[in-house]
Amino acid sequence: MPHSGSLATDAAALEQFAADVKYYLSLAPPQLPSRYFYDDLGSALFDTICRLPWYTITRAETRLLAAHGADIFRCALAVTDIIELGPGSGEKLKILLAGLPRASGASRAAHLVDVSPAALASAAQTIGVLPDVHVVTHQATYDAGLREAASAVAGRTLVAFLGSNIGNFDAPGAAAFLQNVRACLAEGDALLLGVDLVKPERRLLLAYDDPLGVTAAFNKNLLLRINRELGAGIDLDGFSHRAVWNGAQSRVEMHLVARSDQSIRIPRAQVDIHLQAGDVIWTESSYKYGPEKVKSLLESCGFRPTAQWIDRDDDFALTMAEAL
Numbered sequence: 001m002p003h004s005g006s007l008a009t010d011a012a013a014l015e016q017f018a019a020d021v022k023y024y025l026s027l028a029p030p031q032l033p034s035r036y037f038y039d040d041l042g043s044a045l046f047d048t049i050c051r052l053p054w055y056t057i058t059r060a061e062t063r064l065l066a067a068h069g070a071d072i073f074r075c076a077l078a079v080t081d082i083i084e085l086g087p088g089s090g091e092k093l094k095i096l097l098a099g100l101p102r103a104s105g106a107s108r109a110a111h112l113v114d115v116s117p118a119a120l121a122s123a124a125q126t127i128g129v130l131p132d133v134h135v136v137t138h139q140a141t142y143d144a145g146l147r148e149a150a151s152a153v154a155g156r157t158l159v160a161f162l163g164s165n166i167g168n169f170d171a172p173g174a175a176a177f178l179q180n181v182r183a184c185l186a187e188g189d190a191l192l193l194g195v196d197l198v199k200p201e202r203r204l205l206l207a208y209d210d211p212l213g214v215t216a217a218f219n220k221n222l223l224l225r226i227n228r229e230l231g232a233g234i235d236l237d238g239f240s241h242r243a244v245w246n247g248a249q250s251r252v253e254m255h256l257v258a259r260s261d262q263s264i265r266i267p268r269a270q271v272d273i274h275l276q277a278g279d280v281i282w283t284e285s286s287y288k289y290g291p292e293k294v295k296s297l298l299e300s301c302g303f304r305p306t307a308q309w310i311d312r313d314d315d316f317a318l319t320m321a322e323a324l
């Protein structure tokens with residue numbers, strides 16, 4: 001299977017990790033970028049989160065993909081190549097591809113872009129069993145991987161961005177991301193966007209702070225990763241996981257809250273900071289949308305929404321859009 005990697009070497013990836021940790025921890029409040037959740041253990045924990053009864057995104061989106069696969073490809077006629085950004089396990093793409101009309105003899109390309117080597121390996125294995133689908137993996141961030149994949153595709157392209165990953169961007173970030181996707185596509189290419197919708201706070205908080213503590217482990221694994229890869233000795237018991245709904249910003253925030261005063265030294269990132277009990281490291285935002293807001297966002301970024309399917313049980317929307 002072809003593999004191209006923008007995170008060219010482990011050393012370059014480690015250097016980038018250290019630089020990001022240094023920069024984001026210097027902000028007020030200190031932050032850590034959510035993409036660093038996904039080392040091998042983080043990807044495995046995320047797969048477990050997807051099975052939890054309280055994390056409804058995966059089941060809702062899977063239902064929509066299974067029900068509307070053929071409709072999706074009726075909206076995006078003559079698609080030959082698919083690029084999925086952040087495929088995780090690849091299970092959703094497999095379901096989506098079941099709706100793709102069989103090409104007469106021609107093989108389709110599925111380009112998988114993910115920062116996580118474990119996710120890429122799993123997705124490549126999941127998609128690799130499909131007949132007539134040629135898998136290409138890109139171990140890269142969304143932007144770098146998309147540029148690489150878009151320059152490799154030859155025909156009509158569908159970009160899939162599922163799992164409400166768009167929710168990890170704030171409003172300017174989401175618009176910049178979608179404009180960049182549009183810039184990498186040709187007129188008439190398509191985007192399939194899966195977005196979690198606003199729902200009652202109790203349901204949102206259970207999704208991000210589950211009673212089994214899997215999401216807490218997923219969040220704290222970021223500290224474990226910093227300890228292992230950047231030579232720190234952060235006390236994992238010194239932090240608690242917390243999810244809060246910020247209604248004014250329409251987002252769930254995940255935090256790591258210092259349970260007592262904490263001194264954090266991260267030698268490979270040249271970080272030396274002190275947190276007082278109750279101080280927070282902000283590790284993830286998950287913005288929640290309304291269906292119309294998704295459409296207007298797409299319209300403002302050079303796309304024309306062509307169809308939208310909504311799962312009313314779990315309040316989730318899949319939106320198809322054409323690049324103008």
Ligand SMILES: C[S@@+](CC[C@H](N)C(=O)[O-])C[C@H]1O[C@@H](n2cnc3c(N)ncnc32)[C@H](O)[C@@H]1O
Pocket residue numbers: 034035038043046050058085086087088089092113114115116119140141142143162163164165
């Ligand atoms: C929340 S999971 C969703 C996985 C899958 N799309 C789903 O719906 O189940 C996010 C995936 O995107 C990857 N990812 C997160 N941030 C990324 C980034 N900035 N660039 C590339 N991949 C990223 C993670 O490794 C992970 O596999």
